[in-house]
C-alpha cells in the first residue's frame with residue numbers, strides 16, 4: 001500500500017485517531033481532549049473542547065517561529081500596476097490594528113462583519129482582523145449587486161460592513177458605494193457602521209453618519225491593537241453564502257478548529273505547499289476557493305500567497321498568469337478551467353507562455369467546474385507540468401477528490417479529479433440509496449461524519465442544513481453532483497443534479513434570477529435554465545410567459561428583464577438572453593420541467609415525464625430551446 005492508501009484507510013476507519021494526529025499541525029491555547037463529538041449526530045463537532053485562534057495560527061505563530069521578515073502576501077494588480085509585498089510582521093501589525101479598530105466600534109466575539117471588497121489586500125486584512133477578535137466575517141463577492149448583497153446583510157445581520165469606493169474590472173470602474181447604499185435601502189437590517197476603503201480611481205462620498213474612512217481607522221496609534229481572542233474550536237470563523245436551489249442564499253458556517261486542521265492537512269497532502277513556497281490562487285476572496293487558498297491555508301503553513309487583481313485575459317493580455325507566476329516564483333497555480341479556456345482562446349498555441357521563466361511552477365490545480373479533457377490536455381502540454389483537477393464545494397471548504405501531490409502523486413486521468421481525499425468517504429448512490437457498481441452513474445454522497453473543515457450548519461437554520469443535505473439518504477451528505485467511480489476508485493463528476501448552475505466557475509442560483517424575472521409586472525411565469533457554453537461552461541437563459549393582456553414588444557420586455565437581472569443580481573450572472581414563449585412545460589401538479597428543457601437545449605436525449613400536463617408545450621418549445629444552443 002502507498003502513502004495515500006494508508007492515510008485514506010486510517011481516516012475512514014478511525015477518524016478520531018487520524019484527525020487527532022493532524023491536529024498537532026495547529027497551535028492550540030487548549031489542546032482538544034476530544035477529537036470528534038458525535039453525541040448530537042448528525043450535528044457532528046470536531047475538537048469540541050479545543051481552544052485556539054485562527055489568526056494567531058496564520059500570523060502570530062509564523063512571526064514567533066522566525067518568519068517575521070518573510071513575505072506572507074504579495075499583492076499584484078494587473079489593472080493599476082500595483083505590486084506590494086507584506087511580510088508576516090507587517091501583515092500582523094495591520095491586522096491587529098484593524099482588529100482593535102473594529103473592537104472599538106463595538107464588534108465583539110460572535111458579531112458578524114460583512115466584507116464587500118474587491119481583490120485588494122484590505123480584504124485579507126479585514127478577514128484576519130475579524131478572525132483575531134472572534135467576529136464572524138461574511139465576504140460577499142464584488143460581482144453581486146444590491147439585491148443579493150441585501151439578502152446576505154439581512155441574513156447575517158452584521159454590526160459593521162467593510163467595503164470600498166470601487167472595484168476595477170478590465171474595462172470599467174465599478175462603483176461599490178452606490179451598490180452598498182442600494183442594498184442597505186432594501187435590507188431590513190442596518191449595520192451600525194460602514195467602513196469604506198477609498199480607492200483613488202473613484203472616491204466615494206462618505207455622507208451617512210454611519211460611514212467611516214478605512215484609512216482613518218488604520219492610523220497608527222488611533223487604537224490599541226487587538227490581541228488574539230481565545231476561541232472555542234467550534235466557534236464560527238465565517239459565514240459564506242452560496243447558491244442553493246431556491247433564490248435564498250445559504251449561509252455556510254465554518255468553524256475555527258476543524259477548518260485550521262483540515263486546511264493545514266490539505267496543504268501538505270494535496271498542494272505540497274509549505275514554508276517558503278509561493279501559491280497563486282487566481283480566484284476571488286468572495287468565493288470559497290479564495291477563502292481557503294488565497295487567505296487561510298497558505299498563511300496557516302507559513303507560505304506566501306499571491307493576491308491578484310485582474311483577469312486571465314485582457315488585463316492587458318493572455319500572459320497575465322504566466323507573468324505573475326514567473327515574477328513571484330510561484331510553485332502552485334490554482335484557477336478555474338474557464339480561465340484556461342479564456343487564455344487558450346486568445347493564445348491558442350500558448351506562444352506567450354514561452355516568454356516567461358516558469359521553472360518554479362510545479363503544478364497547475366484546477367477546480368470550480370468540470371475540467372474538460374481538451375483543456376486538461378492543452379494546459380498539460382503547453383505548461384509541461386501536471387494539471388490537477390480537483391473537486392469540492394463551498395460546503396466542504398477543501399477538496400473532496402484530488403490527486404494527493406504532496407502525499408503520493410497518483411497517475412492522472414483526463415476527465416477525473418482523481419481519488420477521494422482522506423477524510424471523505426465518497427459513495428455513489430442509486431435512487432434506492434444503495435451504492436451503484438463501478439462505472440454506473442448516481443448521486444455522489446459522502447458518508448457521515450464529514451471530516452473537519454466542512455460546514456457545521458446553515459447560518460440560523462439547522463433545519464435547512466438537515467433538510468437540504470442530510471435527509472435524502474440516511475447517513476449521507478448529498479453533494480448535489482452526479483457522477484461515478486471507475487474500477488480504480490477514480491471519481492468522475494458529471495454535473496449538478498439540481499438547479500444550481502456554474503457560469504465561468506461561479507456558482508449561481510437560477511432561482512435568484514427567476515425571482516427577478518417574476519417581479520416584472522408583465523411576467524406571469526418564468527424559468528431560468530443553464531445551457532452549455534464553450535467558454536464559460538454554462539450560461540443562464542431565461543424563458544418567460546407574459547400575463548394575459550400584455551401588449552408590449554417581446555424584444556423590449558426581454559431587454560428590460562436582462563437589465564433587471566444585471567442590476568439586481570449582478571453582472572456576474574451573465575443572463576444575456578430571455579425568450580418570450582407561449583407556455584412552459586409543467587407537470588400536472590404545476591412543477592416546471594426545467595431538466596426536460598435543459599436536455600432539449602443541450603441536445604441530449606430527452607425523457608418527458610408521464611406526469612406532464614400538456615406534451616404539446618414541449619413540441620412547441622423545442623425549436624426555441626434548440627436555438628438557445630446557438631444563441
Ligand code: COA
Nearest residue numbers: 142143169282283289335336338339342368504505571572
Ligand atoms: N465586481 C464587479 N463586476 C464583476 C466582478 C467583480 N468582482 N467579477 C465579474 N464582474 C462582471 C464582469 O466585469 C462582467 O461584466 P460585463 O458583463 O460587463 O462584461 C460580468 O461580471 C461577467 O464576469 P465574468 O463571468 O467573470 O466574465 P468575463 O468575461 O469578465 O471573464 C473569465 C471571463 C473566464 C476570464 C472569468 O470569468 C474568469 O476569470 N473566471 C475564473 C473564475 C474563478 O476564478 N472562479 C472561482 C472558482 S476557482
Ligand code: AMP
Nearest residue numbers: 367368369370390391392393394493507
Ligand atoms: P462552489 O460551491 O462555488 O465551489 O461550487 C461547487 C460546485 O462546482 C460543485 O458542486 C460542482 O458542481 C462544481 N465543481 C467544482 N469543482 C469541480 C470539478 N473539479 N469538477 C466538476 N465539478 C466541479
